[in-house]
Amino acid sequence: MVRTSPVVVITGTPGTGKSTHAQLLAAESPIPLKHINVGEIVKERGLYTDYDEEWQSYTVDEDKLLDELEPLASEGGIILDWHTCDMFPERWIDLVIVLRCNHTRLWERLEKRGYSLKKIQENNEAEIMNVILDEARESYQPEIIVELQSDASEDLQSNVDRITAWIRAWLKDQDQRG
Numbered sequence: 471m472v473r474t475s476p477v478v479v480i481t482g483t484p485g486t487g488k489s490t491h492a493q494l495l496a497a498e499s500p501i502p503l504k505h506i507n508v509g510e511i512v513k514e515r516g517l518y519t520d521y522d523e524e525w526q527s528y529t530v531d532e533d534k535l536l537d538e539l540e541p542l543a544s545e546g547g548i549i550l551d552w553h554t555c556d557m558f559p560e561r562w563i564d565l566v567i568v569l570r571c572n573h574t575r576l577w578e579r580l581e582k583r584g585y586s587l588k589k590i591q592e593n594n595e596a597e598i599m600n601v602i603l604d605e606a607r608e609s610y611q612p613e614i615i616v617e618l619q620s621d622a623s624e625d626l627q628s629n630v631d632r633i634t635a636w637i638r639a640w641l642k643d644q645d646q647r648g
């Protein structure tokens with residue numbers, strides 16, 4: 471089944487601005503895009519095997535999660551907002567946005583969110599080490615990966631403008647394919 475609307479992944483270290491971008495993109499997209507906050511779905515629908523107290527995070531049941539997302543992805547017209555991206559089958563994905571944030575700002579955001587020091591350090595280290603960008607590069611073709619800086623609020627609008635421009639081009643390309 472050929473998708474008539476794209477599947478856009480917005481990924482990045484926690485705190486880089488995934489949900490903020492996803493919400494604005496869903497509001498400004500030229501076609502309806504459903505914002506799927508994957509972390510919320512995992513919690514709400516019990517798509518996990520256990521909860522890791524130390525890291526304050528759920529151990530995701532990958533098979534259950536992919537079964538849950540498969541119909542949405544094949545339909546298209548969704549934004550997959552998650553702090554990891556290597557789990558999604560390549561055939562699902564049309565565009566991968568990797569958000570980046572200056573690690574000092576990221577530290578402040580995660581502190582404000584009330585993360586434990588251990589969790590702040592772990593995520594800060596991941597951002598400095600380009601962990602999510604490397605993960606995206608190992609999982610998808612380079613031409614569908616776009617790295618966007620998300621430090622200041624003006625970045626938000628310019629990033630979403632770039633993504634909506636990409637969506638328009640994708641739609642035109644689909645029309646031409648017939």
Ligand SMILES: Nc1ncnc2c1ncn2[C@@H]1O[C@H](COP(=O)(O)OP(=O)(O)O)[C@@H](O)[C@H]1O
Nearest residue numbers: 484485486487488489490620621622623625626
């Ligand atoms: N580009 C940006 N400029 C300034 N603040 C931002 C930006 N993107 C996100 N934020 C702020 O950073 C915090 C984390 O954003 P959020 O979207 O929840 O991140 P994530 O979903 O990646 O964990 C929020 O307080 C949000 O308002």
